Amino acid sequence: MLHDLVVSLGPWSWWVLGILLLAAELIVPGFFLVWIGAAAxxxxxxxxxxxxxxxxxxxxxxxxxxxLSVVFVLAGRRFYSGRGHSSDEPLLNRRGESLVGRTATLHEPIAEGRGRIRLDDTWWSVMGPNLPAGTQVRVVSAAGRDLVVEAA
Structure with missing residues (x-):
C-alpha cells in the first residue's frame, strides 16, 4: 500500500513526507523534526x-x-544553540557558585578535609584544609553540593 502511494505520487511523495514531518513538529515537543522535514x-x-x-x-x-537530515539538524542546532546569549543573572540556578568570595565561620571543624558552615539560612558541607571550629573561612569555589574553602 505504501509502495503504491509513493509510486502514484512520484516526486510529490517527498513533499508529503516533508509536510507531515513539519506538521508533526507542532505536536511533538522540541525543535527537531523541522530539520528532517526541511530535508524531505x-x-x-x-x-x-x-x-x-x-x-x-x-x-x-x-x-x-x-x-541532508544530519546536516540540517547539526546546522539548526548550532544556529539555535543559544551560545552568546548573556543573562542578567548568570548564577541564578547555580547557588553554590554564587557564594564564591563570601566569608563565614566554621560551625564544625574541617577534619579529614570535610566540615560545615552556615551561610544565610542554609548549612553547607565544605571541603578544605583541616581547620578548627570558629575559624573564618572564604569560599573559593563550588564542587557540586559542596563548597571549597580556605582560611580567610
Whole structure:
C-alpha cells in the first residue's frame, strides 16, 4: 500500500513526507523534526527536477535525505544553540557558585578535609584544609553540593 502511494505520487511523495514531518513538529515537543522535514522538502524539490533522470534512483534519494537530515539538524542546532546569549543573572540556578568570595565561620571543624558552615539560612558541607571550629573561612569555589574553602 505504501509502495503504491509513493509510486502514484512520484516526486510529490517527498513533499508529503516533508509536510507531515513539519506538521508533526507542532505536536511533538522540541525543535527537531523541522530539520528532517526541511530535508524531505529539499529532496522533493530535487525530485521534481530529476525524476526522469536514470541517476535519480530511490537509493540515491534516501542517501541524500539521510545526509541532508544530519546536516540540517547539526546546522539548526548550532544556529539555535543559544551560545552568546548573556543573562542578567548568570548564577541564578547555580547557588553554590554564587557564594564564591563570601566569608563565614566554621560551625564544625574541617577534619579529614570535610566540615560545615552556615551561610544565610542554609548549612553547607565544605571541603578544605583541616581547620578548627570558629575559624573564618572564604569560599573559593563550588564542587557540586559542596563548597571549597580556605582560611580567610
Amino acid at each position: 522538502v529539499v529532496v522533493g524539490a530535487l525530485s521534481l527536477l530529476l525524476w526522469e533522470a536514470s541517476l535519480w534512483s530511490w537509493q540515491l534519494q534516501l542517501l541524500l535525505f539521510a545526509i
